[in-house]
Amino acid sequence: MIRRIGPLSGIRASASLLLACRLLVLAVAVLVLPGRASAQGVSLIRDTEIENTIRVYTAPVFQAAGIDISSVQIFLVKDPRLNAFVAGGMKIFIHTGLLQQATDPSQVIGVLAHETGHITGGHLARIKEGLKAATTQAIIASVLGGAAAAAAGRPEGIGAAILGGSEIGQRSILSYTRGMEQSADQAGAKFLERSHQSARGLLAFMKTLQAEEGVYGSNRDPYLRSHPLTADRIRFMENHVAHSRYSDVPTPPDLIAAHARMHGKLNGFLDDPANTFRRYKADDPSMEAKYARAIAFMKQNETANALAILDPLIAQTPKDPFLHELRGDILRDAGRARDAMASYKAAVAIIPWAALIRISLAQTQIELNEQPLLEQAVVNLKEAIRYEPQVSHAWRQLAIAYGRMEKHGLVSHALAEEAILTGDYRTAIRLSTRAMKVLPEGSPEWLRSQDIEIQAKRIKKEME
Structure with missing residues (x-):
């Protein structure tokens, strides 16, 4: 199970401690749709910082x-359009x-309160029972249209090429009825x-969608296709805001x-540096x-300029793990x-549960290729896997570390773990069989x- 950020009271005491980890783009293979020469690129992004901010929101x-x-x-989901949806039980895609x-965070x-209304209303089960037990990879394949969504377990560097995916497929997978939408609005308002x-x-947010629908129609934002917007829904929410005792509570x-x-992190990583510097x-x-500009300088390999922004921030807030990261x-x-290893160690010392930072630390230790550091890398990767066992990339790195230590049975086992996570069952069978021939029985x-x-x-x- 993924470890979360700890008691909310502790989080709310410091905005900086809401946040962590490098953006990792997960490639989704190309899928050419009928009648289209190409498809829009769709990717997932892993970022502990943003994920935990969302957790605090929810x-x-x-x-x-x-x-x-x-x-x-x-x-x-790396997509500039407005959308959020729930699938496969307790999986929220934003x-x-x-x-x-x-x-504003309240938007x-x-x-997310509305989406929670879909969960408590049992709408997902009524739409597609099969999604309830679906793997994340299967949901990605169904909802995002990726032909090889098993890649979702393989994080790559932020600069990695993004392969094409398809347009969002909620029209057929997650289309809610108007009654469901009204029910989710009522539940969301109640939860707020x-x-x-x-x-x-x-x-x-509803009025923003209404304005865009008037200009572009419902094809602009997938949220409108899966969540039909009506005048009744807006009137209900206006009435709720007019009568709620908490409507004027500030964020x-x-x-x-x-x-x-x-905002700074997303804009820095996802936008072209030239656009970031203009913004x-x-x-x-x-x-x-400062956050966005430091990231933009990093993307341009201007290390000195990036550190000139970042180092004073670290001096001001030395206990901010995400600046160290x-x-x-x-x-x-x-x-x-x-030098990177020292910074990652500083981050891990502050938030030892941050699996993705531990993986980055382990990768630097593997790159240095020294026996004591390889042993430390194994420890860090095992700890990362304990917190996030579904990250296949961690198993791949563990296999590399074991390979350099000439522990061949453990290499086969780690690669078998990676294969089963990514849906490569033939390889998983072959490697697990090989591992059992080498490892001590029992x-x-x-x-x-x-x-x-x-x-x-x-x-x-x-599957056959």
């Missing part, structure tokens, strides 16, 4: 709805476009009321700060601007693996390899 809503937040997974275009919180939050953000300053920081001027003193990214991209890795072999054979047979 925690009061989930508590009001009686949902255990630890059971929820957050997925970020477009980066929604996060980037939302001017995102309102949308119970958690003493304003619904003005949700109303503002907490720490959430506003976290939202601005999220954020050098004399802009905001944290959002970004410093590690900058130095690693510059080929300074040993050892934990031998037993796990046996489990993988049995599981892969069963799934492969069911």
